[in-house]
Amino acid sequence: MRPEVQAFVEGGPLPDWDASEEDIDRRVAQLDAISKPVTAEEARALVDCFGPDDCYGVAWTLMHLIETGPNPVLTTQPAADANEWHRRLYDRAVFGGHISAS
Numbered sequence: 440m441r442p443e444v445q446a447f448v449e450g451g452p453l454p455d456w457d458a459s460e461e462d463i464d465r466r467v468a469q470l471d472a473i474s475k476p477v478t479a480e481e482a483r484a485l486v487d488c489f490g491p492d493d494c495y496g497v498a499w500t501l502m503h504l505i506e507t508g509p510n511p512v513l514t515t516q517p518a519a520d521a522n523e524w525h526r527r528l529y530d531r532a533v534f535g536g537h538i539s540a541s
Contacts, residue, residue: 440478440480440481440484441473441481443469443472443473443474444473444477444481444484444485446469446472447466447469447470447472447473447485447488448484448485448487448488450465450466450469450488451488452487452488452489452490452491453466453488453489453490453494453497453498453501454466454490454494455490455491455492455494456492456494456495458494463494463495463497466494466497467497467500470497470500470501470504473504475504475507476507476508476509477504477505477507477508478508478509479508479509479510479512481508482505482507482508482510482512483512485501485504485505486505486512486513486525486528488501489501489502489522489524489525491522498524501524502524502527502528502531505528506528506531510537511528511529511532511537511538512528512532513525513528513529513532514529514532514538515529516529516540517529
């Protein structure tokens with residue numbers, strides 16, 4: 440795994456809307472440092488970095504980065520109580536014809 444991906448993953452989940460501007464800016468800078476495409480291993484690690492909301496749109500950037508990986512990361516339907524971003528990734532893979540709905 441590339442160091443910039445490792446650094447982002449070690450930062451944990453994205454903060455929520457109540458986070459400081461500095462904290463959000465730091466996470467954005469970390470995310471921007473990751474070049475595309477990501478590897479399958481990196482995509483799987485990045486999936487765990489979604490937070491409770493869209494973090495002022497940063498979660499969308501993270502999702503699009505994950506989707507640059509070689510395969511859909513989530514191939515089975517997430518549980519009903521799963522993070523909304525996991526459900527979005529799975530649904531986009533289904534709707535994009537990359538996997539069949541389970």
